[in-house]
Amino acid sequence: MPGISGRGCGAAPWHRVQALLQPAFHATRAPSRFWLLAALLLLPHPAHAMHLAEGLLPFGWALGWTISVLPLLALGVTRLRQRVAQNPLYSPFVAMLAAAVFVVSCMPVPVPIIGTCSHPCGTGLAAVLIGPVMTVLVTFVALLLQALFLAHGGLTTLGADIWSMGVVGGFVGYGVFHGLRAVRAPLAVAAFAAGMLSDWATYAMTSFELASALHGSQPLGSALGTLLLSFLPTQLPLGILEGALTAGAVVFISRRRPALLHFHALPAPATP
């Protein structure tokens, strides 16, 4: 399951998790089920967060998400073509950024509250650097790399994964960063908020995708609420950590290579 997985890197402090979740699940009057769900969510096993695994979505939903993301991918390819027409050597920049997003999303981030490690999205950071439309393309490439190299995610769930990470995560990250910069928020604060909210938006969207496909005869709202609640213990701290990572990376780039922060606004990189 996406977002609820983590590579075990320490014992989970169970009493803290119980204290965090118990009031929320009190209404279900099923404490044993709480323990079962908590155990499942905190079960350490190697997987990358954010991805819907191959086979998770039924045929109709997988096809629907894939078809609906095609126009955005086509827009990204059109933009890429335009930039390549301006400067034929633009494609290496996008390719390296996709590879970098792949690498950043493989970095293990320790999640202190539950004592496991998880992985950042990196798409908020990409959106800050190259804008949301190209982020959709970069996410497609990064997700395909993760599928091909690490067998995480899959081909039938690629459309849904692009929606959650590239479209929702990318647009939220870009909007928050530039919105806060427009009101003269400090760079680190804007980047932190962009990373954090992009991560949370990604998880909200992933929960929606899962709930809409799996709720069966139950109301969509209850399924969505339960999923969001289930992801809360890992995603709340992970979002904050992703915000910290994005802020650190953006501040580092602003000191070392400030031109990269305006990369998306430049007509084209200088021809070597």
Next chain:
Amino acid sequence: MSRTSQLRERAARLDARLKLGGALFALLVTLAGPAPHTALGVTGLALLASLAAGERVRALVRRLGLAVFSGLAVWVLHLLLQPEAAGAWVPGLILGTRVAAGATVFGLLIALTPPWELVGALRSWRVPAPLADVLALAVRYATVLERSAQSAREAQILRLGYRDVRRGLHSLGALGGLTLVRAFDQAHATAEAMAARGCRGALVPPRRDDP
């Protein structure tokens, strides 16, 4: 040469388009066919093929672990949503078998096909040229960047960069930034190398009548 090695070599020599097409077909059949029988059948066949191709049992069990986990999570989710209803295990079983089929089929595909061959297959299926170029370059340099990030992380660990949470976060941010800066440096170097070889954007060879 053992029989397993011969089988694996023969499978690896198959056209990537054929393997990718076959995997996609198996995945679509799994999703569209009657559940959970189709998914179980596809999983069984893929497991047998994986064993015949010399895949390690431990790796296969690890792949199936995700399926068990997903099935259990859906079962508990349905229990929470409708505590009184019976048969909450059915959706869990259906989803678990589907994930098992997906994991085994896709795992077999990537075990027998190198990533660049899959990118080549996509290119031959008329994926837009700029996208295919980006994919090919990203596949080529992903491991390079990963190794570079790994060495930087090791250096940070040696300098006690992950001593506590605060320093760890600072180091992680710097590592992310450094990876991106190196990616852009690598892009410059690649662009220069492409220009030196007379490349004008597309990585596909120019046509004969191209001036």
